[in-house]
Amino acid sequence: MIGRIALGSGIAAAAAGGLGWSIARRLTAPVGPRTFDLTIRRVEHGDNGDLIVLDRTEQTTAHGIYNLWFEHGGWAQLSTEVIDRGPTRVARRITGTAPGLRPKDGDRASWSGIYFATPADAGLHARDITITTPAGSCPAWRIDGDPSTWAIHIHGLGSTRAGTLRGVLAATELGYTSLVDNYRNTTEGPRVSTGRSTLGHTETADVDEAIGYAVRRGAQRIVLFGWSMGAAIALQLAAHPRHEWLIAALVLDSPVLNWTEVIKANCVRSGLPAAAGHLAIPWLTIAPLARTVGLPGRIALRSFDWTARTADLTTPTLILHGTRDDSVPIRLSQALRDARPGLVELETFDADHTLCWNTDPDRWQKIVTTWLSARRDPP
Numbered sequence: 001m002i003g004r005i006a007l008g009s010g011i012a013a014a015a016a017g018g019l020g021w022s023i024a025r026r027l028t029a030p031v032g033p034r035t036f037d038l039t040i041r042r043v044e045h046g047d048n049g050d051l052i053v054l055d056r057t058e059q060t061t062a063h064g065i066y067n068l069w070f071e072h073g074g075w076a077q078l079s080t081e082v083i084d085r086g087p088t089r090v091a092r093r094i095t096g097t098a099p100g101l102r103p104k105d106g107d108r109a110s111w112s113g114i115y116f117a118t119p120a121d122a123g124l125h126a127r128d129i130t131i132t133t134p135a136g137s138c139p140a141w142r143i144d145g146d147p148s149t150w151a152i153h154i155h156g157l158g159s160t161r162a163g164t165l166r167g168v169l170a171a172t173e174l175g176y177t178s179l180v181d182n183y184r185n186t187t188e189g190p191r192v193s194t195g196r197s198t199l200g201h202t203e204t205a206d207v208d209e210a211i212g213y214a215v216r217r218g219a220q221r222i223v224l225f226g227w228s229m230g231a232a233i234a235l236q237l238a239a240h241p242r243h244e245w246l247i248a249a250l251v252l253d254s255p256v257l258n259w260t261e262v263i264k265a266n267c268v269r270s271g272l273p274a275a276a277g278h279l280a281i282p283w284l285t286i287a288p289l290a291r292t293v294g295l296p297g298r299i300a301l302r303s304f305d306w307t308a309r310t311a312d313l314t315t316p317t318l319i320l321h322g323t324r325d326d327s328v329p330i331r332l333s334q335a336l337r338d339a340r341p342g343l344v345e346l347e348t349f350d351a352d353h354t355l356c357w358n359t360d361p362d363r364w365q366k367i368v369t370t371w372l373s374a375r376r377d378p379p
Contacts, residue, residue, distance in 0.1 A: 020279030024293045027263060027280065030195035031158055031187050036071040036108040041089060043103050051083065051091040052076065052103060059111045060090055063350070064359035067115050071108040074101035075117055096121075113355045116165040119143060119180070124168060131181065131213055133206035136190030140210065141180040143172060147218040151176040152210050156228025156254075156354065157197055160187055166357040167225040167251065170368040176223065181210040183233075194294040199259055199284070200232045201299045207233050211243065223249045223372065227354050228328060231255030232304050238315040249375050250317040251368055254325055254354045257306040257332040259284075265329050307332060310339040317344045318371045320364060322351030345371065 038060075042053040052068065054060045061082050068076045077096040085091050094103070098117065119126035119141050126141040141161065151171035153164035161180045171178045182189045183206035185197055197203070214222060224247060226234030231252035238247045256262050264277030283289045287298040306313065313336075321333045330348065337346040347367050349356035357364040 019276060020281070020283050021289075021293060023263065023267065023276065023280035024283035024290075027266075028196040028199065028284075028293065028295060030185060030191075030197075034069060034110050036069075036110045038068070038109045038111055040103055040105060040107040040109060042105055044091065048093075050094045050103070052078070052094060053085055053089055053091045056088050056090050060092065062352070062355075062359075064355065065095075065115060065361065066092075066358055067112045068103075068109040069112055069114075070101065070103070071110075074098035076101060076103055076109075077115060113358045114160065114163040115358065117162055119165060119168070122165045122169060124165070124172060126180070129213075131206075131210050133183070133190075133209045135184035135192045135202075135206055138182040138184075138189050138206060138209075140182055141178075143168060143178040143180070145172065145175045145177040147177060148220045149174075149176045149223070150214040150219040150221070151178045151223045151225055152207070152214065153178060153180045153225045154207055154227065154230030154233050155182075155186075156226075156230045156256075157199070159227065159230075159354075163354070164225060164227055164230070166361070166364075167227070167253070167368070170251075170365045170372075171223070171225065173365065173369050174372055177214075177219075179210055179214060181207055183207055193296050196294050197229075198295060198299050199301070200229055200236065200256075200304060202296070203229075204233045204236045208237060208240075211237065211246070215246070219246075221248045222246055223251060225251045225253075226255060227253045229256050232257070232259075235306055235313070236303070239309075239312050244314070247315055249372060250315050251320075251372070252317060253320045253356055254322065254328050255319060255333060256304070256328055257336055258308075259301045259304050261307075261332060262328050266327055269326055307335055307339075310336060313340055313343065315343075316375055318368065319344065319346045320349065320356045320367065321346065322349050322353065322356050322359075324351060325353045327353040 044051040066078050075098045076094050078092040079095045083091040116122040126143045129142050131138045131140050155164050168178045183203040184192045185195050224234035264274040267277045284299045290298045319333045321330045337344045351359040
């Protein structure tokens with residue numbers, strides 16, 4: 001998931017000529033620790049379960065099911081019910097917790113759409129495996145099903161593989177074998193060089209090894225589930241001639257389809273004009289400049305522009321996108337659907353970035369399973 005590019009005072013102080021450099025640095029920055037920016041104002045105990053009282057914000061009043069991750073460890077799953085506690089606070093009902101967690105007044109927590117911490121939390125039986133990639137060994141989860149049909153789940157920038165477990169539920173319902181993958185310079189993947197993201201440019205090679213792992217174990221048909229930047233990686237892999245008859249379908253949630261537009265959108269979120277996003281592009285795409293940012297080389301951003309590469313897309317694609325996504329604009333998904341009618345289908349949700357499942361898990365799963373069931377025949 002793409003978080004806000006927290007430009008803050010450091011960028012405000014930067015000279016105009018360095019603004020693009022600063023944006024590029026923030027965008028590709030190594031994954032940092034989770035921010036615990038919520039305070040548990042009160043825990044209310046009752047016969048129908050415990051309630052957590054929080055400050056009233058756009059997040060805490062959002063429709064859907066979410067998770068609170070606690071600074072001292074553990075998590076608490078929250079129901080969709082929003083209970084009024086006056087003009088400044090709301091309460092959310094706890095529906096599940098990590099073993100041993102006892103939330104208390106004053107605890108610090110982080111709001112998240114990552115609803116499950118492990119496959120077991122989602123009711124899934126998984127094996128821990130390792131994928132050997134050009135960057136090193138990447139931990140992954142394997143959930144066994146039909147050995148001929150595999151789903152590979154790819155998380156986004158700044159997120160973790162646990163976030164994709166929401167999609168694994170749909171693949172498991174269909175009987176697929178699932179591989180919940182990882183890649184370089186994430187919280188769990190191998191660190192390479194400065195630890196910076198290359199926005200899918202080098203990470204794609206790591207995920208490609210997961211495809212190889214599946215093929216060596218009998219996969220004849222693969223569905224790629226991609227979330228945010230993970231969707232950008234999935235599109236790169238599907239477009240490779242080597243996978244033309246192997247990758248049968250793409251399921252993309254909040255997909256990055258044009259990095260320039262996404263960078264501009266995140267500048268706006270951070271209080272900068274959209275035009276500031278253009279200043280970052282040379283620092284990402286010109287090798288000498290990219291190296292000053294801390295990147296190993298240039299990023300071929302044009303290869304990730306699916307608003308320009310619509311003719312290169314030949315794989316049936318389902319997109320799920322929130323209408324309130326101000327990080328990855330939904331208009332990009334709408335444009336791709338309009339350019340490739342019949343090949344690309346778009347389902348919209350009243351949701352923010354990568355939170356479509358959270359706002360309506362049953363609808364999300366029904367859409368995905370119905371769409372994939374209609375495409376069961378091998379490519």
